[in-house]
Amino acid sequence: VKEEIIDDRKLNLTFVISETEKNYVEKINIIGNSVTRENVIRNSLLVDEGDAFNEILYNKSLNRIRGRGIFEKVDSKILDGSTPNLKVLEIEVEEKATGEISAGAGFGTSGSTIGFGIKEKNYMGQGIKVDTNLTFSDDSVKGQLQINNPNFKNSNNALFTSISSTTTDHLADYGYKSNESSVSIGTNYERFENLFFYPTIEVNYEDLETAPKASANLKKQSGQYFETAFYYTLDYDKRNQRFQPSEGFRSKFTQTIPLVSENYELKNIYEYSKYVPFENGMVANIIFGAGAVNGVTGNDVRISKRLYVPERKLRGFKKGKIGPIENKDYVGGNYRSNFNLNTTLPNLFPESQNTDFRIFFDSATLWGVDYSDDVSDTGTIRSSVGVGIDWFTPVGPLSFSLAQPLTKDSDDQTETFRFNLGTTF
Numbered sequence: 099v100k101e102e103i104i105d106d107r108k109l110n111l112t113f114v115i116s117e118t119e120k121n122y123v124e125k126i127n128i129i130g131n132s133v134t135r136e137n138v139i140r141n142s143l144l145v146d147e148g149d150a151f152n153e154i155l156y157n158k159s160l161n162r163i164r165g166r167g168i169f170e171k172v173d174s175k176i177l178d179g180s181t182p183n184l185k186v187l188e189i190e191v192e193e194k195a196t197g198e199i200s201a202g203a204g205f206g207t208s209g210s211t212i213g214f215g216i217k218e219k220n221y222m223g224q225g226i227k228v229d230t231n232l233t234f235s236d237d238s239v240k241g242q243l244q245i246n247n248p249n250f251k252n253s254n255n256a257l258f259t260s261i262s263s264t265t266t267d268h269l270a271d272y273g274y275k276s277n278e279s280s281v282s283i284g285t286n287y288e289r290f291e292n293l294f295f296y297p298t299i300e301v302n303y304e305d306l307e308t309a310p311k312a313s314a315n316l317k318k319q320s321g322q323y324f325e326t327a328f329y330y331t332l333d334y335d336k337r338n339q340r341f342q343p344s345e346g347f348r349s350k351f352t353q354t355i356p357l358v359s360e361n362y363e364l365k366n367i368y369e370y371s372k373y374v375p376f377e378n379g380m381v382a383n384i385i386f387g388a389g390a391v392n393g394v395t396g397n398d399v400r401i402s403k404r405l406y407v408p409e410r411k412l413r414g415f416k417k418g419k420i421g422p423i424e425n426k427d428y429v430g431g432n433y434r435s436n437f438n439l440n441t442t443l444p445n446l447f448p449e450s451q452n453t454d455f456r457i458f459f460d461s462a463t464l465w466g467v468d469y470s471d472d473v474s475d476t477g478t479i480r481s482s483v484g485v486g487i488d489w490f491t492p493v494g495p496l497s498f499s500l501a502q503p504l505t506k507d508s509d510d511q512t513e514t515f516r517f518n519l520g521t522t523f
Contacts, residue, residue, distance in 0.1 A: 121151040123187060124179035130191040138225040139163060139191065141249045151185050163191070168220040170194035196220040205519055209236035225249065237271075240264040255287040266402075269309045271418060273316060273427035274401045277305040296331040306402055311425050315470045319400045325359035337373065344381045347372045356394070363399050365391040378444065385438040387411065392432060398469035404430030405464065411436040412462045414482030414501030419511035421464035424473045432466030454488040458499075478507040495519075 102110040126147055128136050142162040144155040156174075164172050171192040179186050196219040204211040215231035227246040233239070242262040250257035263279045284298030304323045308316050331352045337343035347370065354365040369387040376382070389405050406428075409417040421431050443455040465477035484501030498517035506512060 119183065121183050121185050123147050123149050123151050124184035126187045126189065128189050128191070131193060133193055133223045134168060134191070134220060134225070135223045137252070138166075138220075138223070138249075139189070141225075141252065141254070142166065145187070156187065160189070163189070166219070166225060168193070168196045168225065211235040237268060238264060238266040250285070255285050257283075257285050259283045269307075271428060272401065273309040273312045273425070273429060274319075275307040276402045278402075279303050292335055294331075294333040294335065296333065298329050299326070300329065301326050304402065306400060308401065309427065312427065313424055313470060313472075315398075316401060316424070316429070319398070319469070323360055323400070325361075326357045327354055327359065328357055329354040329365075343373050344375045345373050361393055361397045361400055361403075362395045363391055363397075363403050364394045365389070365403070379442075380444065381442045383438075383440040385411075385436070385440075387437075388433075388435045390433050393468065399432060401429060405432065405434045406430050407434055407436060407462045407464050411438060412460050412480060412482070413458065413484055413486070413499050413516060414460065414503045414512055414514070415480060415506070416511040416513050420462075420480055420507065422467045422473050423509050424467075424470070429467065429473065431464040432468055434462065434464045436460070436462035453490075456486050456488075457484070458486060458501075459483050460501075461505075474509070476507055478510075479505055480507070480510060481505045 100112040100114065102112070104110060123145055124147065126140070126143070126145075128139050131139060143159040144162070145152060145159060156176075160172055160174055163169065169191045173190045175188040175190075177186040177188060178184075198215075198217040198219075200215050200217070202211075202213045202215070211233060212235075213231055213233035215229065217230075218228045220226070221228050225248060227244075227248070229244045229246075230242065232241045240262065241264075242260060244258065244260045246256060246258040248256045260282045261280075264276075266276045266278070269275050280300055280302040282298050282300035284296060286294060286296040289295040302323075302325050306320055306323065308320045329352065331350065334349040337346035337348055350369050352365075352367045354363075356362040356364065367387075367389045369385065372384040374382040374384070391399050391403060391405055393399055406418050407415075407420060412420070418428055418430075420428070421434075422429050438461075439459040440456050441458070443457065459481070460483075461479055461481035463477055463479045467473040481504040482501045483504060484499050486497065486499035489496045496517070496519045498515070500515060502514065503510075503512045
C-alpha cells in the first residue's frame with residue numbers, strides 16, 4: 099500500500115497487487131505411526147503431492163488430523179525440496195491409547211441414570227470408531243452398538259451402522275410401555291459447502307403395551323409393529339465453531355419417511371439457531387423449532403411416536419408434563435413449536451474458566467390429537483424466564499436453573515428449580 103498525502107485533509111492510497119512466487123509440494127512424509135495406517139492420516143490432508151503449497155490448507159490439514167482424537171501430539175516441518183520452488187512436508191504423529199472403558203452416573207430433578215460403555219476410536223488402525231453402551235434410567239433401559247467409518251473405501255464419506263434395543267416404561271405418566279429393537283445403516287457427507295446430508299435406512303420392531311386405564315381408542319394401538327423407514331437430515335452449518343459458537347447460524351431439517359409400515363407416519367422436524375455476539379463478550383442464542391407427525395394413510399399416530407417438547411426447550415415445566423391429557427396421562431401431540439432466547443452473562447468469577455452464566459426466555463406449545471376428538475387440546479403457549487449456570491466440577495458437569503413460568507395451561511405441571519449432575523469414570 100502506497101500512501102500519498104495531498105493536504106491536511108486528503109490522502110491517496112494505492113494498492114499494489116503482485117503475484118508471489120509459487121511453491122509446490124514435492125513430497126509428504128508421515129512418521130511416528132506404528133498402529134494407524136498411513137492412508138488414515140493422508141485422507142485428512144487438504145494438500146497433496148504435486149499441489150501448489152497453501153499454508154492455510156496445510157494448517158487446516160493438521161487440525162483435521164488432531165481432530166480425529168487418536169494422536170497424543172501432531173508436529174510438522176516444512177523443508178526445502180530438490181529445487182528452490184519445491185517443499186517437503188514432514189508430519190510427525192505420536193499415537194495414544196484409543197480404547198476406553200467407562201461408567202457414568204447422573205442424578206437430577208428429572209431422574210437418575212447409570213451407564214456403562216466401551217469405545218474404540220481407531221479400530222484395527224483404520225480410524226474406525228466402535229461404541230457400545232448400556233444405559234439404565236428411571237423409566238428406560240437402552241443398549242446400543244455403533245460402528246462409524248469416517249472415510250468408507252476412500253470416498254471421503256462416512257458409513258455408520260447401529261444396532262439398538264430399548265425398553266421404555268411410561269405407563270404411569272404417558273399411558274404406554276414400549277419394547278423396541280432397531281437396525282440402521284447410513285452415511286453423511288458435505289453435499290455443498292457447509293451443507294451436510296445425512297441419509298439413513300432403519301428397520302424397526304416394536305411391542306407396544308397401553309395402560310389398563312387408557313381410553314378405548316388408545317388401547318387399540320396395543321400390539322406389535324414392524325416397519326422400515328428412510329430418514330435424512332439436511333444441516334446447513336454457518337457457525338464460526340462447533341464448540342461454544344459465538345456467531346453465525348445453523349439451519350437443520352430432519353424428515354422420516356415410512357417405506358414399509360402398518361401406520362405410515364411421516365415426521366418433520368426443523369430447528370434454526372442464530373448466534374449474535376456483543377462487544378462486552380456476551381453472546382445471544384436465538385432458537386426457533388417446529389415439528390409435525392401425521393399418518394399419511396389416514397391411520398392415527400401411535401402413542402410412542404407422538405411429539406413432546408424436549409425439557410431443555412422449556413425450563414420451568416416438568417419433563418413431558420404439558421399438552422393434551424387423557425385420563426391423567428400426557429399423550430403428546432401431533433404438532434409442536436418452540437422459541438428460545440439465551441444470553442450469556444459476563445463471568446462473575448473471572449479467575450474461574452469452568453463456569454458459564456446465562457439468562458433465558460423459553461416458550462413452546464404442543465397440540466393435536468388425531469386418535470380422539472374427546473381429548474382436551476387447548477394449544478396454549480407456555481413460557482418462562484430464568485437464569486442458569488453450567489459448572490464443570492471435579493466430579494462432573496453440574497447444571498441448574500431457576501425458572502419462573504409466565505403462561506401455562508391449568509393441567510400443566512411446573513417446576514421452579516432444576517439441576518443435573520453427571521460424571522464419567
